[in-house]
């Protein structure tokens with residue numbers, strides 16, 4: 001199988017992956033780097049469980065061919081908390097508001113909402129709902145998730 | 158995915174060279190949202206993928222004697238453009254409703270048109286904006302009106318060795334108002350049961366020009382010419398708009414299809430209701446711009 005060597009920044013560190021050319025970013029994260037925070041739900045862009053931040057924008061890592069990541073910067077859920085282990089305000093808010101039930105959607109929800117708050121620190125409820133419209137949650141009914149993001153936005157100010 | 162070559166040319170010339178070199182074995186990939194989902198769903202990988210994602214020169218929204226939009230412009234860029242929102246409102250409506258933020262961040266306008274799904278959310282808007290599609294291949298550059306671009310479901314006039322480079326909307330859209338309605342069950346992450354786009358130009362209360370497009374209704378996006386002809390020169394009134402809705406829904410304009418997402422009779426009723434609504438919204442947008 002043809003392999004490619006792809007170098008990029010992963011959660012702040014420069015890394016190189018040697019993987020089959022047909023792998024996606026999601027597969028590379030999970031199987032090469034063993035970062036299993038990003039989940040595979042559908043594998044075709046529908047569920048958002050695989051969301052990561054690529055050069056500042058939320059993307060579905062399941063739809064991203066690994067060669068496209070060359071020279072880019074990727075942030076995954078594993079890169080969200082501070083190095084000393086203190087949680088990101090979004091993570092704190094999800095915990096306080098029961099924004100997590102089974103947890104399968106959570107890493108994707110957090111990455112989508114981080115991309116939102118990075119670009120728009122003062123979002124409306126509509127902005128929040130739009131930002132997570134591509135993230136399916138089968139447990140919470142979304143209300144606690146929206147409240148969590150609202151709280152994190154307020155507390156980050 | 159099985160084995161394949163993944164080639165990332167730096168410029169258009171190189172991309173065209175690679176398409177020529179690999180012929181039918183090559184598939185072009187832009188944002189990849191359709192291509193990657195198809196690979197996954199069919200478990201078939203093209204032998205050669207030629208990625209044009211790195212062609213930064215094809216990513217732009219410019220206004221100079223008309224509007225020029227590069228093929229690699231993402232739906233997110235269209236959604237966030239004040240110019241598109243104000244002057245090409247129907248395109249803004251369509252692009253903002255494609256998939257999710259994650260999809261819109263990578264999916265391109267060119268890809269949406271080249272994929273030519275009946276449900277493509279930018280097709281109707283581009284039809285009522287009278288867009289021209291520019292393609293470049295071994296024989297040089299050519300353009301066709303968007304009305305001639307789609308030849309069937311998932312089929313276009315684009316040749317295997319050509320790249321769509323630009324969508325051009327000829328000038329003066331400042332005087333038009335336009336709107337697109339994506340009729341779907343949910344607000345997000347859903348393909349349309351029907352798409353209805355309307356653009357119009359008003360002189361006083363008289364509709365001096367109007368274009369109506371229907372998508373998903375038939376195998377390719379269509380203009381409702383009969384309904385347009387009926388409206389042209391009439392005063393903007395509920396009676397006229399409602400009648401235009403009826404004509405657009407009739408077999409005079411297109412033979413509606415039954416599909417999993419919606420039956421023909423239902424599509425007809427939605428057209429009848431939403432053609433007038435979109436025309437009114439387009440007119441309101443003209444008024445809003447004038448009052449600014």
Ligand SMILES: Cc1cc2nc3c(=O)[nH]c(=O)nc-3n(C[C@H](O)[C@H](O)[C@H](O)COP(=O)(O)OP(=O)(O)OC[C@H]3O[C@@H](n4cnc5c(N)ncnc54)[C@H](O)[C@@H]3O)c2cc1C
Pocket residue numbers: 044045046184185186187188189190191192193194228229254255256257260263264265266267268269270271272276277278279315319320321322346347348349
């Ligand atoms: C989860 C999900 C939700 C979606 N929701 C919607 C939706 O709501 N509405 C909608 O309209 N679409 C939707 N789509 C479809 C898709 O995102 C759009 O059609 C998108 O615009 C395709 O652009 P792309 O750059 O990703 O195309 P790609 O996948 O890269 O390419 C699509 C096709 O066009 C060809 N192509 C691409 N660019 C060019 C070019 N410049 N010249 C020549 N050929 C080219 C490719 O060879 C391929 O055949 C969705 C897709 C996914 C995965």
Ligand code: FES
Pocket residue numbers: 039040041042043044045046047048049050051060061062063
């Ligand atoms: S796994 Fe990527 S969107 Fe579902």
Ligand code: FES
Pocket residue numbers: 099100101102103104105106136137138139140
């Ligand atoms: S918490 Fe279970 S899917 Fe969202």
